[in-house]
Amino acid sequence: MAAAAAKQEGYFDCRDAWAQTLESLAEQDPRIVAVVNDSVGSSKLGGFQKKFPERLINVGIAEQNMVGVSAGLANGGRIPFVSAASCFLTGRALEQIKADIAYANFNVKLIGQSSGVAYGELGPTHHSIEDFAWLRPLDAITVVVPADPWETAEAVKWAASHEGPVYLRLSRMPVPNLEIANRKFRPGRAELVHQGGDVTLIACGTMVHLAAKAAIALAADGISARVLNMATLNPLDEAAVAAAARETGAIVTIEEAGIRGGLGGAVAEFTAGNLPVPVERMGFPGFVPTGSVEWLFEHFGLTVPGIMKAANTAIGRKRP
Known part of the structure; x- marks a missing residue:
């Protein structure tokens, strides 16, 4: 998916949107600083470093120290954007994120780059599929997973203005902009991508595009699928999930992450306790396994046919 998409016109790297937006915000607000773990290139912060050399802090390959430094900067009135590969940021520095950022409720913005299985062949050490399960229980942190470049830019703007910790999860895989009229980024609110009444596909990040394609394919089979872009995992838009359960009676969650503790877990937790309906995660x-992004998606059914199969399974499990 990644290699092929990169060659297609109209596909964009969300990291470019993130970096350009941060530079623009930094020009207007001198409190904004960037903190990295020897990841200037992969974070696309070369331009930021040239424009604001005194406002980029590179701690080297020391993620725990990086998060601790950012807490100190926030305590001193700065707005630190901490950018690193999400697998290392959330894995190696989880204790500091929990104690120094979430518990202290410091105004730090954590930017998890190259999330999910975007690193592909580098294997499980570089895959970041557990980050939702690690961070979602930390209720002080708003967890945002943009689906496209537009949403990435809007999420960065919102994070800069929001007083409190944020985890922004970005992919390195090029994606197109979603074609939705009159869009407005609303943290904590799901975005309706496609209307439908037979089943609801709830997706986040890169998976929103596959869900939208699956809805079109399902329509050809006579199945009306609602698609929700659940860009904010914490807090979850429970009202949108409740409406999906009541109005469609079946839900499929799709995420580039582990099925336990992430989007699927959050939706299943809510429906089980409030409006029990079939939920396929x-x-x-x-x-x-180690493998290309394309192979991993295919192998684990994160494809249009795979989503269609899950939708039909969920519909088949509906109560009579």
Whole structure:
């Protein structure tokens, strides 16, 4: 998917949107600083470093120290954007994120780059599929997963203006902009991508595009699928999930993450306790093999046919 998409016109790297937006915000607000772990290139912060050399802090390959430094900067009145590969940011520095950022409720913005299985062949050490399960229980942190460049830019703007910790999860895989009229970024609110009444496909990040394509394919089979872009995992838009359960009676969740503790877990938790309906969770069951992004998606059914199959399964499980 990634290699092929990169060659298609109209596909964009969300990291470019993130970097350009941060530079623009930094020009207007001198409190904004960037903190990295020897990741200037992969974070696309070369331009930021040239424009604001004194406002980029590179701590080297020391993620725990990086998060601790950002807490100190926030305590001193700065607005630190901490950018690193999400697998290392959330894995190696989880204790500091929990104690120094979430518990202290410091105004730090954590930017998890190259999330999911975007690193592909580098294997499980570089896959970031557990980050939702690690961070979602930290209720002080708003967890945002943009689906496209437009949403990425809007999320960065919102994060800069929001007083409190944020985890922004970005992919390195090029994606197109969603074709939705009159869009407005609303943290904590799901975005309706496609209307439907037979089943609801709830997706986040890169998976929103596959869900939208699956809805079109399902329509050809006479199945009306609602598609929700659940860009904010914490807090979850429970009203949108409740409406999906009541109005469609079946839900499929699709995420580039583990199926336990992430989007699927959040939706299943809510429906089980409030409006029990069939919920099919699509994602990764645990550690996944080393392989290309395309192979991993195909192998674990994160494809249009795979989503269609899950939708039909969920519909078949509806109560009579």
